[in-house]
Amino acid sequence: MSRAEHATGSVIVWHGQMKRRRALLLRGGLYVGVGLLWLVLFLALPALLLVVIAMIQRGPYGTFVWELTTENLTRTMGWGMFGWSADTLRILGRTITVASVTTAVNLVLSFPLAFFIASRPRRSRMAWLALIIVPCCTNMVVRAYAWMLVLSPQFPPSRAAQALGWIDDGAGLYPGPLAVYLGMITTLLPFTVLPIYTNVERLDWSLVEAASDLYASRWRVFRHAILAQIRPGLVAAIVLTFIPAMGMFVIPKLLGGSKYMLVGDLIQQQFGESRDYPYGAALSLVLMAMTLLGLWLSRRYFRKSSESRGGEAAL
Amino acid sequence: MKRLHPALYVAALATILVIYLPLLAVAAFSINDAERGFVWYGFTLKWYGQLWHDQRVRQVTVNTLLLAGASTVISTIIGTLLALGMDRFPWPRRVRTMLDGVVYLPVVTPDIIIAASLVAAFALLRTLSSFFDPGLPAMIIGHVTFQVSFVTLVVRSRLAVIGTNLEEAARDLYASTPYLMRRILLPLLLPGILGGAMLALVLSLDDFVISFFTSGPQSTTLPIHIYGELRRGLTARTHALSTIILLATVLLVLALQRLSRRQTDQ
Amino acid sequence: MRLFTKIVLSLAALPLLLTGCSDRGSSPAQTVNVFMYSEYIGDDLVEQFEQETGLTVRIDVYENTEEMLAKLKQAGGEKLYDVLVASNEAVPGLIKLGLVQPLDHAAIPNLSHISDEFNDPAYDRGMKHSAPYQWGTVGLMFRKDKLANPQDISWALLFEADQQPGRFVMMDSMRDTLGAALKYRGESMNSVDPQKVKAAGELVLAAKRSSKCLGFEGGVGGVNKIKTGEADLAMVYNGDAIREGRDNPNIGYAVPKEGGDIWVDVMLVLGKAPNAGGAHRFINFILDPQNGAKLSNYNRYATPNKDSLPLIRAEDRANPAIYPPAEVMKTLELLHTLGNDIRVYDEVWTSVKSR
Numbered sequence: 001m002s003r004a005e006h007a008t009g010s011v012i013v014w015h016g017q018m019k020r021r022r023a024l025l026l027r028g029g030l031y032v033g034v035g036l037l038w039l040v041l042f043l044a045l046p047a048l049l050l051v052v053i054a055m056i057q058r059g060p061y062g063t064f065v066w067e068l069t070t071e072n073l074t075r076t077m078g079w080g081m082f083g084w085s086a087d088t089l090r091i092l093g094r095t096i097t098v099a100s101v102t103t104a105v106n107l108v109l110s111f112p113l114a115f116f117i118a119s120r121p122r123r124s125r126m127a128w129l130a131l132i133i134v135p136c137c138t139n140m141v142v143r144a145y146a147w148m149l150v151l152s153p154q155f156p157p158s159r160a161a162q163a164l165g166w167i168d169d170g171a172g173l174y175p176g177p178l179a180v181y182l183g184m185i186t187t188l189l190p191f192t193v194l195p196i197y198t199n200v201e202r203l204d205w206s207l208v209e210a211a212s213d214l215y216a217s218r219w220r221v222f223r224h225a226i227l228a229q230i231r232p233g234l235v236a237a238i239v240l241t242f243i244p245a246m247g248m249f250v251i252p253k254l255l256g257g258s259k260y261m262l263v264g265d266l267i268q269q270q271f272g273e274s275r276d277y278p279y280g281a282a283l284s285l286v287l288m289a290m291t292l293l294g295l296w297l298s299r300r301y302f303r304k305s306s307e308s309r310g311g312e313a314a315l
Numbered sequence: 316m317k318r319l320h321p322a323l324y325v326a327a328l329a330t331i332l333v334i335y336l337p338l339l340a341v342a343a344f345s346i347n348d349a350e351r352g353f354v355w356y357g358f359t360l361k362w363y364g365q366l367w368h369d370q371r372v373r374q375v376t377v378n379t380l381l382l383a384g385a386s387t388v389i390s391t392i393i394g395t396l397l398a399l400g401m402d403r404f405p406w407p408r409r410v411r412t413m414l415d416g417v418v419y420l421p422v423v424t425p426d427i428i429i430a431a432s433l434v435a436a437f438a439l440l441r442t443l444s445s446f447f448d449p450g451l452p453a454m455i456i457g458h459v460t461f462q463v464s465f466v467t468l469v470v471r472s473r474l475a476v477i478g479t480n481l482e483e484a485a486r487d488l489y490a491s492t493p494y495l496m497r498r499i500l501l502p503l504l505l506p507g508i509l510g511g512a513m514l515a516l517v518l519s520l521d522d523f524v525i526s527f528f529t530s531g532p533q534s535t536t537l538p539i540h541i542y543g544e545l546r547r548g549l550t551a552r553t554h555a556l557s558t559i560i561l562l563a564t565v566l567l568v569l570a571l572q573r574l575s576r577r578q579t580d581q
Numbered sequence: 582m583r584l585f586t587k588i589v590l591s592l593a594a595l596p597l598l599l600t601g602c603s604d605r606g607s608s609p610a611q612t613v614n615v616f617m618y619s620e621y622i623g624d625d626l627v628e629q630f631e632q633e634t635g636l637t638v639r640i641d642v643y644e645n646t647e648e649m650l651a652k653l654k655q656a657g658g659e660k661l662y663d664v665l666v667a668s669n670e671a672v673p674g675l676i677k678l679g680l681v682q683p684l685d686h687a688a689i690p691n692l693s694h695i696s697d698e699f700n701d702p703a704y705d706r707g708m709k710h711s712a713p714y715q716w717g718t719v720g721l722m723f724r725k726d727k728l729a730n731p732q733d734i735s736w737a738l739l740f741e742a743d744q745q746p747g748r749f750v751m752m753d754s755m756r757d758t759l760g761a762a763l764k765y766r767g768e769s770m771n772s773v774d775p776q777k778v779k780a781a782g783e784l785v786l787a788a789k790r791s792s793k794c795l796g797f798e799g800g801v802g803g804v805n806k807i808k809t810g811e812a813d814l815a816m817v818y819n820g821d822a823i824r825e826g827r828d829n830p831n832i833g834y835a836v837p838k839e840g841g842d843i844w845v846d847v848m849l850v851l852g853k854a855p856n857a858g859g860a861h862r863f864i865n866f867i868l869d870p871q872n873g874a875k876l877s878n879y880n881r882y883a884t885p886n887k888d889s890l891p892l893i894r895a896e897d898r899a900n901p902a903i904y905p906p907a908e909v910m911k912t913l914e915l916l917h918t919l920g921n922d923i924r925v926y927d928e929v930w931t932s933v934k935s936r
Contacts, residue, residue, distance in 0.1 A: 014405050024404055031400030032414065035393045035463055039417050042460045046432035047420075053435075060677070060920035080928045081775060087928075087935040094935075109330050116327035130568040134561070135334050136517055139538050141545055142557045146337030149344070153811065168792065171748075172811070175796050186334045198472065239423065247425020257796020258753050259789055261934040267427055273647055273755060274927040284428045291423050434651075449658055528651065533639060543619055543644060549805070 047288075054281035064278070072282035088266075092286070095263045098252060099245035102184040106192040106241050107234070109185070114197040129197070132190050140187060144254040147183050148174050151255075175257030183251040191240040199233030243291050263287050338561055345554035362555040372540070372556065379536040382451065382526070383519040386458035391512040393459070394466025395504075401467070402474045421464040430524040433457050437529065453529040454536075458519045465518060466511035473507025513568070520564075612637045613859040616658070617666035618846070619644065621715075623879040630866050636859050644799075646671045653680055653851070660853040663860035666714055669845040670756075670916045672704045681710050681849040688861040691868035699845065699885040703915060711847035712864050713885035715820075715877065718843050718905065718913060719757055720836040722804060722822040727813040734835040736765035738814055740784045745793050747813030750806055751785070753797035755930035756916055757842065758785055761816065764839045770914045773922040782929035786936060807832060819902050820882040834902040840912030845885065 010021045054072055057065040078084050117128045135143065151157055151174035158172045173179055203226065211225040212218075227234075249264030261269075263283065270280030348357040366372055401414050421429055437457075440447040447453055481503070485495050501508075523538040530539060537560065544553045619642040627638050643649045646668055652658040653665075659680050667675065675681050686692060692700070692712060699713045721738060725731045727746040728738075737744045739751065740762060751758050760770035762781035772778060788794055795812055803815030804825045819834055826832035848867065850860040866872055874892035877884040883903050884893065897903050905913070919926070 012405060021405060025406070028400050028404030028406065031396045031404070033400075035397035035400075035467070036414070036417065038393060038460065039420070039463065042436050042456065043420060043429070043432055044417055046436040047428075049435045049439075050428070050432060058921065058924075081925060082779065082928065085932065087932045090935045091931070109326070112323040112326035113330055115323055127569070130565075131331065132334070133517070134564050134568055135338055136521065138338060138557055138561050138564070139521060139523075139541050141523070141538075141542055142341065142553070143337050145545060145549055146341045149340050150337055171792075182333075186337075189330070189334060202476075243423045244425065247427060257794075258798065259794070259796045259934070261931065264425065264427060265934070266931060269927070269931075271427075271431065271647070271651065274923055275647070275650070276924065276927065281431070284431060287425060288428060291425070449652075449661065527648075533641070535641070543642060 050281045050284055053278055054285050056278050058276045058278050069278075072279045073285075075279060076282050076286050091261050091263055091266055092290075094260060095246055096290075098180070098184065098262065099242050099248075102181065102188060102245045103192070103238055103242045105181070105185055106189055107196075107237060109189060110193045110196045110237065113189075113193050114200040117197055118200045118203070125201075129194070132193055135186070136190050141250060141254070143187065144183055144251050147179060147186075147255055151176075151179050151182075174255055175259065177256070179255040180252045183255045184245060184248065187248075187251060188241050188245055191244065192237045195233045195236035195240060196230060197233075199230040203229055246291060247287065341554050342558045342561070345551060345558045347551060347554075350550050350552075362551045363559070365552055366555055366559070374533070375535050375537055375540045378451070378534050379520065379538075382454050382458065382536060383516055386455045386462060386519050387512055387515045389455070390459045390462035390466050390515045391508060394463045394511055394515070395470050395508055397463065398467045398470035398474060399500075402471055418464055418467055421461040422468065426522075426524045429461055430457075430528050433460065433525060434528045449529055449534075451534050454526055454534060457525045457529045458522060461522075461525065462515040462518055465514050469511035469514055470504065470507045473504055473510070477503050516567075517564075520560075610856055610859070611635075612639055613664060613856055613863050614662045615640045615664045615666070615863070616649065616652075616662040617642060617664075621666065621846075621880055622876060626872060626875055626879070629872070630863065633866070634859075634862055636856075636862070638863070650674070654678065659851055660855070662851050663854040663856045664863050665849045665851055666846055667849060669702065669704045669711075669847060670918055672711055672847060672849070673918045675849065676705070676710055680852055682852045682854070682857065683709050684712065684850060684864070685861055688858075689865045689868065691865050691870075694868055694870055694873070694886045694888040696885055696887040702845065704845075704917070705847070711849050712868060714846045714848050714867065715880065715882040716843065716845040716885055717819045717882045717903075718836050718841055719752070719761075719800075719816065719818055720822075720834060720841050720902075722807050722815045722817045722826065722832065722834045724807065724813045725831050725833050731833060734837050736761050736837045736839050738837075739816070740765055740788050742787070742791060745788075745791065745814070748793050748795050748811065749788075749814035750795050750803040750812050750816065751788065751797050752803065752816040753799055755926045758797070758816065759926055759929060760842055760916065761837075764837070764841060764914075767839070770842055771917045771919070773919060773925055775925050778925050778929050782933050786933045789933065820880055823881045823897075823900065823902055836905060836909055836913070838912070840914065842916050843910075843913035844916065 011018060012021050012024070014024060053064070055068050055070070057067050057069050057071070059065040076088055078086060078088050080087075113132070117125055117132075120128055149155070151172055153159075153162075153172040155172075158167070158174075161167050161173055162169050162171070167173065167176070207229070208221060208225040211221045216224070247264050249262045249268065252260075252262055253265055263286075267280050267283045267287065270276045270283065345362055346358055346360060347355055348359040348361075349355075397418060401411070401418070406414065437447050437449075437453055447456075477500075481499055482495065485499055490499070521538060522536075523542055526536045527539050530536065537556075541553060541556065544550070544556075613636050615638060617640060622640070627640070630636070631638055641662070643652065649665070649667060650671065653662075665675075665681070684692075686708075689712065692708060695708070695713055699716070701707055702711075702713075705711045721734055721736075723731070723734070723738070723746070728734075729746075735744075738746060739749060752761075756770070759778060759781050762784040763770055763772055763777065765784065766777070766781060768774075768777050768781070789796075795806065798806070798815075800816075800818040800821050803812070803817045804821045806812035807815050807817075808825055808829075817834070819836075822832075822834040826834065848864045850857055850864070854860050867876065868886060870886055870888035871892065873884050873886035873889035877889065878894050878897070881897060881903065884890065890898065901909070
């Protein structure tokens, strides 16, 4: 990009065009303008409103009392009516655990799937991808109920578990932790597979061949030639899986018998039966903060890895 | 393409089977001659017949399709513009980060928070105009708000794949911007745009939370309707409805795939 | 720029498309918009009203009070509906928030048919804002063959490990389930004493942790589990239990002897109703003794209309699950709105669900 200082603004060469920077950015502004305005109006500003609501008090009947308080935020950390209790932190911890396990299992399952689809003839690849995506289009709640069906006591999966002694006779795998994880994993799998697949499809196999030609063990080939190239897709997959998993509560609730609360449950309760919007807003902010932290961490990792990628891939 | 280790084959196919297992169960029970429960009584298509005659279901389906169609069109246009704007212009680093942040906020924000924000936004805007009353227009706005980011994401990744070489070559040959757009960029971008549109469509069809908070009388959508049915107890009719949705989606996706294949073949 | 023109044109066309598709056919004066619980009124009764008055009825449904409140308050639904059918618990809040208007008793002469027990309720003295619709109870639905003594139903069946008959389901509502535990301990369901509610919470927690507990469900979920045989005991609404259990003599319903909660659903007219006149006509129609009887015979709940009672199906009239005898009625409590004190329940419920 070469620059020439001009009386009316710098001129740059951008994608083969020579134009004034300002004129270019103005046109860029037109492109970006509508979308940006929309998102600011309907998302960014209201989100700020949530921040405000998190700091005021709840009035009777769910109205607002416009007085500042930090009580909602301290309550998210556990300081409630009965003194300090670990309940909220337990809920947060449980949410992170469920989200992490789901993400980890999804990552492991995505590899065979991504490689499998990439190994299909070019024409049928879209069809296979569509096969993975289509279940997403059915209602999530319906799929949860379908799992309840499949995992109920009279059906083969539960009968097998009964025979193996994992569960009592006559009991079902639903409600239970296995049911919850099955539901979460199958719901979020498409989000994990797609980013990984886009990288696997464009994998430079010559590097893999070069590595094995140099007598690298299969594991080293995998780690340095394949994994290194897929890293951006991995990061995207983690982001697109972990974050929705953190906010999900319908599936764990339905398949877990509503026995154990996750953060999403707790938030929904505040906007529901408890009618405590300030506390709900405070919880939402905590959830968002954890989410953004995860995103920031993954971006740092990505930047770090893309700098070292040149070195590793050349192996 | 390299041969695949047989273990990977098995793992992949097994995973796909497990994903489809509950859906197959739903389909199986939609043709079961029992209104509730899990016992097989016999084959019947009567539940589908009942659905066909149910006026409320028809109304709800029309609402859903209308909402999905309108919101997908709008969000695809805005999202594509946004993607082009973010990627093809020399923004300073700070602006770029800010744009990234705002645009990708919906992707990383859980549904319920977006819904809460939208409800707050509409509550304020309603004081200005009754256009923002609960109903189809409000629902469309709500859907577009979260669809745009996903469309932008998909189109941008496609832009990255296309690269700038062709553009630069065209400019070297004195191509004007409209020509560049029409003949070179947009055709190359089309798979990305269609992919983004498909994603937006799927997101709209499956949405419950946001639709619920913005729907007005007579603008119920299928997910809301099904949720209500489920709260009242699963019936074979719900299974039939879900199976229809599944089949319709399969057909839609296949159709889109053939469409995009024809485009890329050209 | 062709792209730009295309965009501008399509955006301009959309509003036209939308207005064409939205239903603006009938004017507000011709319609009555009702917001109520699902499956609460028979189609034939609605048609009868439409024929008698020439008005069109549109019904939107909701599944629980919070949805309803969120819809009316946050989502601006208060201008869209005329008649609201809501639970008694929500009434004081609705009045306080200014969402409903006082009833014009002159327009509803049929109010005189309401039984004495319901015509001056604590939640709305003198029926200034509300008219009773149906009432019922929350109790236990059970499989008779799994119980040692089907005549003696107590909340102990849920909360005492040695008395649990088999797999069971509790209600996923903090007021109802914590309230049941409170009742079992001899306290009021409207208690806001933190220690009492906390102790009730411990009972629920112990029950939840039992391997026989299938979890928490909404009322209908519990009913379905009993029907399919997955559960032997569930906390449910009486109407759901009776409607779904009538074909099976092995299924029973009762209010536990310690008592439980009685609920009354009422009809209200929204403050910003587009057709308040139509709303009043609808309410008056429902309160007509013949129509009230048809309503109750359809949804199997109890009618608050004393002149409908003779017209109720005989088996329902004699069924203690629908019309409890006097000694049971004494043990029943109406749930009051707790205002800010709901926080006690919220914290205890969260604690129960997190451990």
